[in-house]
Amino acid sequence: MTTTEHSAPWETPYDTFSTKWNHYPRDVIPMWVADMDMPHAQVITEAVMRRMTENRIGYPGYGGKRLAEALVARLSERHGLHGLPAGNAIFMSCVPGLHATARALASPGDAIVVQTPLYGPFLDAISTARLQRQDNPLVPGPNGYEIDFDHLESVITPATKVLMVCNPHNPTGRVWRRAELERLADVVLRHRLWLVSDELHNELVFDGPYVPFASLSHELAMRTITLTGPAKTFNTAGLSTGITISHNEALISRVRAITHGLVSGYPNVLSEAAWLAAITTPEGDAWHQATLADLRANRDQLTAFLHDHAPRVAYHPSEGTYLAWLDVRAYDWGKEKPGDFLLEHAKVGLSDGLGYSPTGAGHVRLNFATTRPVLDEALNRLKPFLA
Ligand SMILES: Cc1ncc(COP(=O)(O)O)c(C=O)c1O
Incomplete structure (x- = not known):
């Protein structure tokens, strides 16, 4: 599995097996539950089939x-x-x-x-x-x-x-x-x-x-x-x-x-x-390295986007995981259930911070383990609300 393969144009993974992609209506980009949209390693498929x-x-x-x-x-x-x-x-x-x-x-x-x-x-x-x-x-x-x-x-x-x-x-x-x-x-x-x-x-x-x-x-x-x-x-x-x-x-x-x-x-x-x-x-290793490179690129893209377009979001670039924790309390809509607001208005499905204890109020968790076209589209949708 190479980085290029991961970055190939994405086909909507709506199917009956995916919690991530079935939870919200089809016009929503799901960036909530911690699943990656990248395909798993071929060597895993082969081992299971064998x-x-x-x-x-x-x-x-x-x-x-x-x-x-x-x-x-x-x-x-x-x-x-x-x-x-x-x-x-x-x-x-x-x-x-x-x-x-x-x-x-x-x-x-x-x-x-x-x-x-x-x-x-x-x-x-x-x-x-x-x-x-x-x-x-x-x-x-x-x-x-x-x-x-x-x-x-x-x-x-x-x-x-x-x-x-x-x-x-x-x-x-x-x-x-x-x-x-x-x-x-x-x-x-x-x-x-x-x-x-x-x-x-x-x-x-x-x-x-x-x-x-x-x-x-x-x-x-x-x-x-x-x-x-x-x-x-x-x-x-x-x-x-x-x-x-x-x-x-x-x-x-x-x-x-x-x-x-x-x-x-x-x-x-x-x-x-x-x-x-x-x-x-070695195939498992190669997949892991390629996936980490893709996730790092996504993390960096998100960081640059927030720096350039979301001045009031407080965010420390994730050092690990593919999850970003965004403090949006500076926005009028951000104080209470910002996840609900962004779901309704931006059509992006994030995890609301309240699920992570009361200190999570006014925060959202964004899963950036997706393909570049999906990440681009999600960030475009969020942009007007984060200005
Ligand atoms: C820190 C942490 N622990 C556990 C889990 C879920 O673990 P499992 O699927 O192995 O039960 C998650 C899933 O996102 C997680 O982030």
Whole structure:
């Protein structure tokens, strides 16, 4: 897959299988849910087809061991996350992982602390587990959103049991730097918290590097559960797989107890074939590099557009993910439900910021993982409202 192929004229991907493209009427450009419009890698198609034609879709006796080993090797070689035992893993996609880890590490009445705004299912996982949520709102700094460490200390109470982190961060697109993670790690260790780190966007990084939380120290790794998967990097969300993994066997046993009988724990064999092909073949790598280049170009196009045509939008270019977090509170229409306003008037479907905690009011999240003609058209539609 080359950049040129990605940039080919786009054919409307309306079809009955796409949440992204079916949610809104056909005259709306959807830039909401985190799916890419780019086709997935051909090597994934071939691997899935091969698994079918070879008649190998029965229960996998090895429980996903090969995949876990390949993933652990990649995290070690590419990202410096060493020593993860491939066996300390449960295969499930990240949202179930958020719910299961919240329940495994805290009991009703306990609290989980998060940096807001934050991907809605974190908030949902905390509330459905009947846990208290302690919000530490991110603050805009000169180089993007920053963690307010003083405020973080002030919200932590004896009830706080877990810190949940999104790294890279959805919706702001921040890729947390080592120094920031080290300060968070210090908080985790001093307050003896557990750490759940959702690193699903870990290989969608433009300005990094991505530092896996559990790579900081052995002591921290023993308090950490990491969630990741192929859904964002390789655009396979509908294959619904991911991994919940830790250096600490006792933590994974607690998650196993919560998920026992509810999730199989091994990967669906077609998603396994897809994920293995994506992370172990040169074709998977080539696709990934081409896709990152396209996403970076889109990010840069969006940044230039906002700079030239949207003087009142506060935006820090996303360092990772394909999501842009736009503060539109300076516009009359931007204070309340700006997503609804832009849907009705610009015919662009964005995610309204309120879905990411109350601090998201007056913001929208824009998914720029689309082809250039679609991005051009969307920006043209938004232009008169952002002037
Ligand atoms: C940070 C984050 N976690 C989890 C998910 C969803 O994960 P999954 O599809 O693996 O359940 C998303 C989807 O956008 C996400 O951005």
